[in-house]
Amino acid sequence: MAERQKIDARGAFCPGPLMELIAALKLASIGDEVDVWSSDKGSASDIPAWCAKVGHSVVEASEHDGYWSVVVRKAK
Amino acid sequence: MSKTILIVGGGLAGTIVANGICRQMGAELRSGALNITMLGTSETHMYQPGLLYIPFGRMREAELFRDQRKVLDKRVNFFVDPAKAIDVEKNQVTTEAGRTFKYDYMVLATGSRIMPQTIPGMKEGGHWFYDLDGARKLRTALNEFKGGKIVINVNAPHKCPVAPLEVAFMLHDYLKAKGLWDKAELTYTYPIGRLHALEPVAHWAKPEFEKLGIKYETFFNTESVDPQAKTIKSMEGSELPYDLLITIPPHQGAQVIDDSGLGKGGWVPTNTKTLHREGSANVFVVGDTTNIPISKAGSTAHFEADVTIDNLVSLCQENTFAREYDGKVFCFVETGLGSGTYVWFNYTTPPNPGPPSQMIHWFKLAYNRLYWLSARGLL
Missing domain, CATH: 3.50.50.60 (FAD/NAD(P)-binding domain)
Known part of the structure; x- marks a missing residue:
């Protein structure tokens, strides 16, 4: 059964939200989802841009009170 | 009644915690009110950052190693007997040699591997x-x-x-x-x-x-x-x-973490401030073993260990929590064979590296020796 994992990378300067997402996806199964929380506005565009390059799906991206949430589904 | 602190892992984080507690709880160790046990994987302690210099012939292999029993305070019961199963419900760890260790408090410091x-x-x-x-x-x-x-x-x-x-x-x-x-x-x-x-x-x-x-x-x-x-x-x-x-x-964390159901990939879900394992009030996680989204670095292990020492001592002596980890990380950055800089940051302060200099490179070379004082809990 597919799982959804949350990574709260708000305020994480290093390695940062996208590196955390990449690391989490390596351990995930196909169909699993990772919800990355980031206080860096750039993540809202960087993460979807990387997913488009690699072929993972962005399920949703939303802005909350001071942070962005991007949910990515592992596609391969 | 005697309390037992069990430290799983003999790298930098576990070693600093063990030595730091010994320095603050001499009376309890003397009276038998406290005992500290460490389960390691090797008789030797390696200065991992020194590996960077080996390919360039800038450090000798022997400079990277010390006998772990000499780095550790003599009052620590040290076993080269890696954990095989960690049971946080029963407060016990079973080792590869078949021993079982019970604990009142446990520190998970199993590190990471390529x-x-x-x-x-x-x-x-x-x-x-x-x-x-x-x-x-x-x-x-x-x-x-x-x-x-x-x-x-x-x-x-x-x-x-x-x-x-x-x-x-x-x-x-x-x-x-x-x-x-x-x-x-x-x-x-x-x-x-x-x-x-x-x-x-x-x-x-x-x-x-x-x-x-x-x-x-x-x-x-x-x-x-x-x-x-x-x-x-x-x-x-x-x-x-x-x-x-x-x-x-x-990298991944230690296999025993995965095998014990404590965290996928060997990374243990950890409270970013208290360093408690999520769901355990008597289990702390330090160094690379945490899943905290910050740098996996020796300095992170060191600063987390310092906080954990204060909290364990405070819990044992005063039954209260001492302080929280602020996310501090400090890294030297070698910018060549003769210059370097450094960067530090925490959860709220962004990094701001200064210009490289020969002086900082020399300080890094000095730290390559001073490391052993950090591991002993003196620096």
Whole structure:
């Protein structure tokens, strides 16, 4: 059964939200989802841009009170 | 009644915690009210950051090692008997030799390890310096290098986040000194869209790379290595040829963490401030073992260990919590064989590296010796 994992990378300067997402996806199964929380506005565009390059799906991206949430589904 | 603190892991974080508690709880240790036990995987303690210098002949192998029993306070019961099963419900750990250790408080400090075998062809086609055997092989490869394409390939996640940049700058200086820089083409690959996870470090490194003639490719996450064709492919669709591949392999935590159901990939879900294992009031997690989204670095382990010492001592003596971890990380950055800088940050303060200098490089060289004072809990 597919799982959804949350990574709260708000305020994480290093390695940062996208590196955390990449690391989490390596351990995930196909169909699993990772919800990355980031206080860096750039993540809202960087993460979807990387997913488009690699072929993972962005399920949703939303802005909350001071942070962005991007949910990515592992596609391969 | 006697209390037992069990430390699982004998690396930097576990060793600082053990020694720090001994320094603060001498009376309890003398009276038998407290005992501290450590389960390690080796009789020796390795200064891991020193591995960076081995391929360049700048440190001797013997300088990296000390007898762990001499680094540890004599009052610590030290067993070279790795944990095989950790049961946080029963407050006990079973070891590979079949012993069972009960605890009142446990510190998980099982660290991380390189996993080149998780990427097809990487183990056969790559060199690295993140363990002694790899550093020796890379030293040999560099001694035999006469020219050609070198790829420095960085994979996520990995510890010591500045080491990939350091090895690039040091390699430039090394090849230049040997008169081989003009015969070499160095390309650095990084998983995200800049040269380093820390934005200010990436902004500083980019013009430095361009000035030195180091090529780079970002958004490069390794899919496979072909050792016969000598090519490396990324998930993003690019392919690079190489004559010498220096990789920073992806890391995972200890197998026992995964096997005990404490965290996928060996990373334990950990409260970012208290350093408690999520769901356990008597289990602390320090160093690379946590899943906290910060750098896996020796300094992180050190600062987390300091907080954990205060909290364990406070809990044992005063039945209260002392303080929270603020996310502090400090890293020296070697910017060549004769210059360096440093960067520090925490959960609320962004990094702001200063200009490189020879003085900071010398301080890093001094720290290569001072490390043993840190491990002993004196610095």
